[in-house]
Amino acid sequence: MDPYKAAELFTMNHYPNCQGALLAGSVVRGEATETSDLDIVIFDKNLKTAYRESVIEYGWNIEVFVHNLTSYKEFFKSDCERARPSLPKMVSEGIVLKDIGIIELIKQEAKELLEKGPEEWSTDTIKLKRYFITDALDDFIGCTNRAEEIFIANTLAELVSEFVLRTNRQWIGASKWVIRSLRNYDEEFACHFVEAFDTFYKTGDKNMIILMVDEILQPFGGRLFQGFSLGK
Known part of the structure; x- marks a missing residue:
């Protein structure tokens, strides 16, 4: 009907x-x-x-x-x-x-x-998110177990897409709405995002993802580990 x-x-x-x-x-x-x-x-x-x-x-x-x-x-x-x-x-x-x-x-x-649009992230929230992305990225870079790499990449994709959208005061999504939300924000970046992860899933090459994540974090101070504290 x-x-x-x-x-x-x-x-x-x-x-x-x-x-x-x-x-x-x-x-x-x-x-x-x-x-x-x-x-x-x-x-x-x-x-x-x-x-x-x-x-x-x-x-x-x-x-x-x-x-x-x-x-x-x-x-x-x-x-x-x-x-x-x-x-x-x-x-x-x-x-x-x-x-x-x-x-x-x-x-x-x-x-x-x-x-x-959504509320703007605070400086503290951005720091927290940078730390979690850095942690996942380090795990991804150092991992040599193919099965584990796949699921670390999944986590990284979710964290990075959220970071890009929220730091630009854009709505986020889950599942198919991750990529739809990225396209609504920036079609060119969305294509680059998909290409980076698709290349890894097909060939195992991590370089595009690593470079992309570093480029995204750079305006906010880059990767964050040294000196990070939570609840102290």
């Missing part, structure tokens, strides 16, 4: 008294694959607590995020504090399935948060 029609029927059958509903996710962005699901956000003033549920209906895997008219604000806040604005992004990009006059204001809230 057409995704919009399926989402509309699902909303009508399961949340007939809701005040608003949105269809979001990959189908809205034109990025759907064979395994994509429907992300539906529901706003129901009679709901006491927010919840999330996964079901299969109309030939679709459906993830529904259900909120009352205040609970979504706490999720907006917590998402932004961790710099992964999942719900604001869904609301901002969502296509209206139902609206009795509330969606425009909630969408505006979401858009303002997204445009503002």
